[in-house]
Amino acid sequence: MRVSQTNSRTNLAGDLLLHLGGSGDGPLHERVKRALRAAIRDGRIEVGTALPPSRQLAADLGCSRWAVTEAYGQLVAEGYLEARTGSATRVRWSNAADADERRPAAGQTPLPRFDLAPGLPDLRAFPRRRWADAVRAQVTTAEFTEFGYPPPGGHPRLRRLLAEYLGRSRGVVAGPQDVTVCTSVTDGVRRVCQTLRAQGITAVGCEEPGWTRLREVISAAGLRAVPIPTDDGGVHVEDLAAQADLRAVLTTPAHQFPLGSVLVPERRAALLHWARRVDGVVLEDDYDAEFRYDRRPVAALQGMDPSRVVLFKSLSKVVSPALGIGWIVAPPRWTALLHETDQTATQPPTLDQLAFAALLESGAYDRHLRACRHRYRDRRDALVRSLADQLPDAPVSGIAAGLHLILRLPVTVNTEAVVRAAADRSLRVADLTAYHATDARAEHGLVLGYGNLADSAVEEAVGLLRAAIEESR
Amino acid sequence: MRVSQTNSRTNLAGDLLLHLGGSGDGPLHERVKRALRAAIRDGRIEVGTALPPSRQLAADLGCSRWAVTEAYGQLVAEGYLEARTGSATRVRWSNAADADERRPAAGQTPLPRFDLAPGLPDLRAFPRRRWADAVRAQVTTAEFTEFGYPPPGGHPRLRRLLAEYLGRSRGVVAGPQDVTVCTSVTDGVRRVCQTLRAQGITAVGCEEPGWTRLREVISAAGLRAVPIPTDDGGVHVEDLAAQADLRAVLTTPAHQFPLGSVLVPERRAALLHWARRVDGVVLEDDYDAEFRYDRRPVAALQGMDPSRVVLFKSLSKVVSPALGIGWIVAPPRWTALLHETDQTATQPPTLDQLAFAALLESGAYDRHLRACRHRYRDRRDALVRSLADQLPDAPVSGIAAGLHLILRLPVTVNTEAVVRAAADRSLRVADLTAYHATDARAEHGLVLGYGNLADSAVEEAVGLLRAAIEESR
Numbered sequence: 012m013r014v015s016q017t018n019s020r021t022n023l024a025g026d027l028l029l030h031l032g033g034s035g036d037g038p039l040h041e042r043v044k045r046a047l048r049a050a051i052r053d054g055r056i057e058v059g060t061a062l063p064p065s066r067q068l069a070a071d072l073g074c075s076r077w078a079v080t081e082a083y084g085q086l087v088a089e090g091y092l093e094a095r096t097g098s099a100t101r102v103r104w105s106n107a108a109d110a111d112e113r114r115p116a117a118g119q120t121p122l123p124r125f126d127l128a129p130g131l132p133d134l135r136a137f138p139r140r141r142w143a144d145a146v147r148a149q150v151t152t153a154e155f156t157e158f159g160y161p162p163p164g165g166h167p168r169l170r171r172l173l174a175e176y177l178g179r180s181r182g183v184v185a186g187p188q189d190v191t192v193c194t195s196v197t198d199g200v201r202r203v204c205q206t207l208r209a210q211g212i213t214a215v216g217c218e219e220p221g222w223t224r225l226r227e228v229i230s231a232a233g234l235r236a237v238p239i240p241t242d243d244g245g246v247h248v249e250d251l252a253a254q255a256d257l258r259a260v261l262t263t264p265a266h267q268f269p270l271g272s273v274l275v276p277e278r279r280a281a282l283l284h285w286a287r288r289v290d291g292v293v294l295e296d297d298y299d300a301e302f303r304y305d306r307r308p309v310a311a312l313q314g315m316d317p318s319r320v321v322l323f324k325s326l327s328k329v330v331s332p333a334l335g336i337g338w339i340v341a342p343p344r345w346t347a348l349l350h351e352t353d354q355t356a357t358q359p360p361t362l363d364q365l366a367f368a369a370l371l372e373s374g375a376y377d378r379h380l381r382a383c384r385h386r387y388r389d390r391r392d393a394l395v396r397s398l399a400d401q402l403p404d405a406p407v408s409g410i411a412a413g414l415h416l417i418l419r420l421p422v423t424v425n426t427e428a429v430v431r432a433a434a435d436r437s438l439r440v441a442d443l444t445a446y447h448a449t450d451a452r453a454e455h456g457l458v459l460g461y462g463n464l465a466d467s468a469v470e471e472a473v474g475l476l477r478a479a480i481e482e483s484r
Numbered sequence: 485m486r487v488s489q490t491n492s493r494t495n496l497a498g499d500l501l502l503h504l505g506g507s508g509d510g511p512l513h514e515r516v517k518r519a520l521r522a523a524i525r526d527g528r529i530e531v532g533t534a535l536p537p538s539r540q541l542a543a544d545l546g547c548s549r550w551a552v553t554e555a556y557g558q559l560v561a562e563g564y565l566e567a568r569t570g571s572a573t574r575v576r577w578s579n580a581a582d583a584d585e586r587r588p589a590a591g592q593t594p595l596p597r598f599d600l601a602p603g604l605p606d607l608r609a610f611p612r613r614r615w616a617d618a619v620r621a622q623v624t625t626a627e628f629t630e631f632g633y634p635p636p637g638g639h640p641r642l643r644r645l646l647a648e649y650l651g652r653s654r655g656v657v658a659g660p661q662d663v664t665v666c667t668s669v670t671d672g673v674r675r676v677c678q679t680l681r682a683q684g685i686t687a688v689g690c691e692e693p694g695w696t697r698l699r700e701v702i703s704a705a706g707l708r709a710v711p712i713p714t715d716d717g718g719v720h721v722e723d724l725a726a727q728a729d730l731r732a733v734l735t736t737p738a739h740q741f742p743l744g745s746v747l748v749p750e751r752r753a754a755l756l757h758w759a760r761r762v763d764g765v766v767l768e769d770d771y772d773a774e775f776r777y778d779r780r781p782v783a784a785l786q787g788m789d790p791s792r793v794v795l796f797k798s799l800s801k802v803v804s805p806a807l808g809i810g811w812i813v814a815p816p817r818w819t820a821l822l823h824e825t826d827q828t829a830t831q832p833p834t835l836d837q838l839a840f841a842a843l844l845e846s847g848a849y850d851r852h853l854r855a856c857r858h859r860y861r862d863r864r865d866a867l868v869r870s871l872a873d874q875l876p877d878a879p880v881s882g883i884a885a886g887l888h889l890i891l892r893l894p895v896t897v898n899t900e901a902v903v904r905a906a907a908d909r910s911l912r913v914a915d916l917t918a919y920h921a922t923d924a925r926a927e928h929g930l931v932l933g934y935g936n937l938a939d940s941a942v943e944e945a946v947g948l949l950r951a952a953i954e955e956s957r
Contacts, residue, residue, distance in 0.1 A: 037682075037825045045824055122629060134631040142835075143623045147616040156595060158607040158804040159936075194830040201828070209510075228828060331631040333834035351518055352510045355674070355701060357667040357830045361806035362615075463632075 023063065024071035026050055031072070038227040039074050044082035051086075051102055061099035062092070065427060066450070077223050077445040080427065087434075094431045124437040125472040129269065129415035129460030130328070136383060137331050141375050145366035153365065161358040164350050165192025165338070169368040173338055176371050177322075181300065182310030183340055184317045191339040191349055194359055195332070196296060199323045199339040200225050200261070202356060203294065204232035206348045207259055215294070216260035218246050220446035220454060222268050225261060225296070238448045241267060243408070245274030248281040258291035264312045265300035269446045269458045271409020271417055273309055282312070286319040292345070295322045299413040301329060301380050304388040308412070318342045326367070328414065328462070329380060335359050336367055387414060387462065390469065394461050397473040402480065405456075414462035417443060422455055425483050429457065432479035438472060440479075496536065497544035499523055504545070511700040512547050517555035524559075524575055534572035535565070538900060539923070550696055550918040553900065560907075567904045597910040598945040602742065602888035602933030603801070609856060610804050614848050618839035626838065634831040637823050638665025638811070642841040646811055649844050650795075654773060655783030656813055657790045664812040664822055667832055668805070669769060672796045672812040673698050673734070675829060676767065677705035679821045680732055688767070689733035691719050693919035693927060695741050698734060698769070711921040714740060716881070718747030721754040731764035737785045738773035742919050742931045744882020744890055746782055755785070759792040765818070768795045772886040774802060774853050777861040781885070791815045799840070801887065801935070802853060808832050809840055860887060860935065863942065867934050870946040875953065878929075887935035890916060895928055898956050902930065905952035911945055 030046040037045075050056045062068070065079040072079070083100050086092040094100045164170065170187040177183035177190075193199040204215070215229050219238035226236040237254055240247045246262050262282070264274035274282070286293050295312050303309075313320040317340075325337030336359045341349060358364070370376040388411070395407055398418060408417045420426060426442045433440050441458040444450070457476075464472060503519040510518075523529045535541070538552040545552070556573050559565040567573045637643065643660040650656035650663075666672040677688070688702050692711035699709040710727060713720045719735050735755070737747035747755070759766050768785050776782075786793040790813075798810030809832045814822060831837070843849040861884070868880055871891060881890045893899060899915045906913050914931040917923070930949075937945060 032682075038827060041824050041827060131632060134628045137628065137631040139623045139626075143620040146619045146623075150612045150616045150619075153612075155607045155610065158610040158806045159604060160800075160805045161808070197828045198830055209505075224828065327633075332633045333631045335634070335830065335833040351514050354511065354514060355670045355697065357671055357808065360808040360833065360836055363833055363836065 023050075023056065024068060026055055027068075027072060038078075038231065040078040040081040040085075040227075043072065043074065043078050044085050047082055047086060051092075056102050058102050060102045062101065064099070075223075075448055076427075076450065077447070080430075080442065080445055081223075094434060100431075123434070123439040125468055125475065126439045126463055127459045127461065127472060127476075128439045128441050129458050129462075131332070131460065131463040132328055132330060132414060133383065133386065134331060134463050135465070136386065138370075138375070138379050141370060141379070142366060145369045145375075146362055149362050149365040149369060153362070157361050157365070161361045161364065163354060163356070163358070164346075165190065165358065166361060166364040166368065169364045169371075172368050172371040174340075176376070177311070177340065180377075181297065181308070181322075182314035183322060184314045185340045189317070189340055189343065189346055191341065191346055192359060192364060193325075193337045193339055194335045194357055195325045195327060195337045196298060196323045197224060197228055198357075199325075199337055200294065200296075201228045201232060202349055202353055203321055203323075203339065203341070203345070204229055204234055206345065206352045207292070208233055209352055210348070212259050212292075214254075214257055214259070216246075216251050216254065216257050217448070218262055218267060219448055219452075220269055220443065221261070221263075221448075222296070223446060226448060229261070236448065240452065241270065241272075243270060243272045245272055245278050246282070248278050248285055251282075252285050252288075258289050259294065260286075260291070261294040261296060262312075263296045263298065265297055265309050266303075266410070266413045268296070268298065269415065269417065269441075269443060270454070271413065271415065273410055273412075274312070279312060279315065283316045283319060286316070291319070293320045295320050297322055297324045299328045300324075302384055302387055302413050304384070304391065304411040313340055321345060329383070334363060334367070336363060386466075390461050390464065390466055391416065393466065393469045394459070394464075394473070397469050401473050401477045405480070408456075415458055415460040417454075417456050418459055419456040420480065423484055424480055426455060426457060428483035429476075429479050432482045433476060436475040436479060438475045438479065440476065496523075496529065497541060499528055500541075500545060511551075511704065513551040513554040513558075516545065516547065516551050517558050520555055520559060524565075529575050531575050533575045535574065537572070548921055549923060550920070553903075553915065553918055554696075567907060573904075596907070596912040598941055598948065599912045599936055600932045600934065600945060600949075601912045601914050602931050602935075604805070604933065604936040605801055605803060605887060606856065606859065607804060607936050608938070609859065611843075611848070611852050614843060614852070615839060618842045618848075619835055622835050622838040622842060626835070630834050630838070634834045634837065636827060636829070636831070637819075638663065638831065639834060639837040639841065642837045642844075645841050645844040647813075649849070650784070650813065653850075654770065654781070655787035656795060657787045658813045662790070662813055662816065662819055664814065664819055665832060665837060666798075666810045666812055667808045667830055668798045668800055668810045669771060669796045670697060670701055671830075672798075672810055673767065673769075674701045674705060675822055675826060676794055676796075676812065676814070676818070677702055677707055679818065679825050680765070681706055682825055683821070685732050685765075687727075687730055687732070689719075689724050689727065689730050690921070691735055691740060692921055692925075693742055693916065694734070694736075694921075695769070696919060699921060702734070709921065713925065714743065714745075716743065716745045718745055718751050719755070721751050721758055724755075725758050725761075731762045732767065733759075733764070734767040734769060735785075736769045736771065738770055738782050739776075739883070739886045741769070741771065742888065742890065742914075742916060743927070744886065744888065746883055746885075747785075752785060752788065756789045756792060759789070764792070766793045768793050770795055770797045772801045773797075775857055775860055775886050777857070777864065777884040786813055794818060802856070807836060807840070809836060859939075863934050863937065863939055864889065866939065866942045867932070867937075867946070870942050874946050874950045878953075881929075888931055888933040890927075890929050891932055892929040893953065896957055897953055899928060899930060901956035902949075902952050905955045906949060909948040909952060911948045911952065913949065 027046045069076040069079045170190040173190045174187045214235035216239040217236045218241040229236040239251045313322040322340040326334045406419045443456040444453045447453045500519045542549040542552045643663040646663045647660045687708035689712045690709045691714040702709040786795040795813040799807045879892045916929040917926045920926045
């Protein structure tokens with residue numbers, strides 16, 4: 012089947028549906044990407060063909076718009092597609108046999124000049140010297156037996172220090188035996204989902220909008236991800252409770268992602284009441300809770316009922332995702348099941364666990380967070396000022412916390428077009444709509460991450476954003 | 485239900501079967517352990533009760549003897565059971581609420597004085613200084629962007645250096661794009677099995693005897709692990725070919741685990757012919773192939789047909805399992821599927837990947853292996869001499885390679901009793917029978933690993949082993 016430009020819409024969707032595969036073949040956006048790439052490689056879509064807008068293709072495929080924009084974005088990066096401002100995304104055949112296999116060396120990867128996509132901390136602030144010193148100290152003094160297999164559940168020293176740290180910084184009530192070291196929040200959620208499934212739980216409520224990757228992890232574990240409406244007071248507990256079969260929910264109470272709200276106190280209590288009533292479990296993603304700029308961070312929900320909450324956290328949003336260290340705090344029953352369900356789960360390397368433990372023990376980790384908190388607060392203030400100055404019609408929402416904010420745009424502005432127009436200016440921003448599992452009640456705006464934005468770049472980045480928005484009205 | 489000593493056999497098996505759960509609850513030995521522990525905790529088995537011999541309980545439960553011996557062994561370690569020489573394993577109630585949660589700090593873990601279980605390299609020889617220097621050099625010079633998410637598939641620099649190293653040292657034919665960095669052989673096999681399954685492959689042939697953990701990984705991925713008879717010439721290709729539905733096989737051609745044999749040339753060719761005929765794939769576990777003491781190692785099978793072989797390897801058996809670095813070499817089609825099937829797969833931390841890359845690049849890794857090879861060869865010679873001297877009736881088998889050998893024992897010696905009697909002397913050895921998926925045609929003997937045995941301990945360890953054997957005749 013060949014897709015011409017005149018009837019590209021229906022035929023393309025039909026062709027893709029034929030090659031989309033099943034849920035066993037990976038996350039949906041990957042399958043869309045693969046099917047699209049295969050269609051381009053095999054010549055079923057010709058060079059120059061205009062692809063349908065993502066919203067339209069998503070409707071035709073019956074999938075989320077995010078899956079399509081993500082697939083388009085990756086294929087642009089691989090050279091199969093090209094995105095031009097004010098015009099449709101088109102097929103640009105690249106002669107590469109397989110761009111995936113010819114990934115350029117990291118230094119050569121074309122990075123946007125200004126990266127305002129959410130999800131990264133300040134990579135320039137990585138504590139290089141402290142980390143190198145900590146690794147050297149550990150590798151020098153470790154018993155030789157530490158070079159054997161890492162103990163399941165994590166190194167006992169790190170588990171103890173994490174329990175202490177979480178107690179004093181996040182109000183977490185846990186002993187070392189309740190902490191399981193893992194490699195990331197994604198890894199932790201995947202492992203807990205496997206355990207949930209083995210316990211007969213078939214669905215997990217997910218904040219809508221929410222973090223797409225975790226919805227995918229839940230689906231990949233064979234559980235249904237059920238969208239639960241979420242607003243500026245956090246997740247709607249009454250909507251959650253209305254779902255008769257739900258016994259698990261994934262939530263971001265300290266700082267909702269992406270809306271930037273805090274779960275209001277009455278809903279915190281209601282959420283835990285719900286969990287007790289249905290004999291359920293609350294999965295608390297505490298991803299960036301250390302960073303609150305207007306007051307002390309809200310303590311973790313876990314501390315209110317350690318028997319009903321599983322807390323997830325990693326170093327990815329606070330130090331660096333390159334370290335691959337995360338942790339799960341769970342009630343004893345869940346911890347035991349976690350350890351028994353997957354004895355071969357990958358542990359972070361022992362030396363890295365010990366180096367992080369040393370930073371916790373010496374107070375260097377607390378100092379690092381404190382310095383980051385000041386830096387991010389100032390950067391957020393600068394960004395908010397610059398946005399108010401250059402884009403006075405676009406209000407900012409979300410509490411003064413974390414590493415991102417929401418820029419609300421008039422509905423007359425096509426946010427998808429803004430993302431593309433910004434990309435053309437080497438500026439990466441995220442479309443709020445893309446974090447919705449369904450288009451119903453989708454919020455309109457952009458998610459702007461400032462964690463990894465150089466302070467000196469704030470003004471110029473906002474200027475480019477303004478130009479991209481003006482072009483997309 | 486309470487199990488008294490007089491009718492413990494039938495009742496215990498019945499009670500355990502009730503609580504064993506399904507395959508979704510984890511590997512079988514874990515489920516046996518959990519059911520047994522629950523029965524002890526809940527008082528369904530009284531203190532002092534003699535448990536049935538593992539062979540008998542395995543028959544009653546319809547599972548492999550290995551699952552039972554492993555469960556017994558873990559519960560001994562946790563204090564629920566006690567094993568005494570010349571007598572049955574008995575219940576010893578420990579007052580610990582949950583030994584899993586009260587895991588002692590690593591330094592306090594009771595380790596056997598002499599560890600001859602296979603699977604560990606010389607942990608005393610970990611290149612501490614080189615590793616610390618490499619980490620410092622990388623953390624100091626890395627671009628700040630390296631502290632972002634590690635690139636899927638592994639760092640391009642490591643992939644390139646691994647492709648070069650594998651080409652010169654193992655005859656592997658691969659470019660950087662064919663190498664996927666993972667965290668261990670277990671992790672690699674799990675990932676490839678998920679991909680196989682998505683491709684409609686439902687079973688994997690496994691060498692019998694073979695490495696138990698990988699059989700479990702295959703089962704956990706939802707594939708059948710089909711035992712294929714294996715002898716001193718390696719896996720029986722004709723038996724493999726006789727299984728009409730098989731299109732995948734997991735094998736250790738360079739050094740069969742545990743028998744210590746090499747796949748003979750005619751079977752190497754036959755194996756690849758089979759793979760082509762059935763449009764199948766050979767999973768080559770190259771775990772300790774660098775260590776051959778009588779001649780140059782046999783090159784990897786992968787080099788003979790890179791389109792049909794997926795090679796697995798990690799640093800666990802050659803440097804340290806604490807590093808958590810492994811790799812997969814696969815044909816382009818499989819590599820693409822691997823990357824697309826699991827975008828969220830855990831990568832080793834970037835700095836560790838870069839540190840290992842630096843050791844490969846500088847030649848330090850080759851020098852480390854060369855030094856290890858000399859040390860292991862001398863240690864193996866010393867062990868073989870000592871065994872010949874102290875146990876002249878027990879022949880050693882397996883080629884002069886790797887980190888383990890097989891000690892053949894007369895059938896009148898109960899090898900399971902030897903393992904227990906050795907444990908009482910703080911000597912850990914492995915029962916060859918335990919690596920069989922079925923008892924049919926089980927080989928009789930012990931697997932002795934010398935990778936992590938101190939040179940000075942060889943004589944004493946063999947002396948203790950002789951005493952354990954004499955006690956178990």
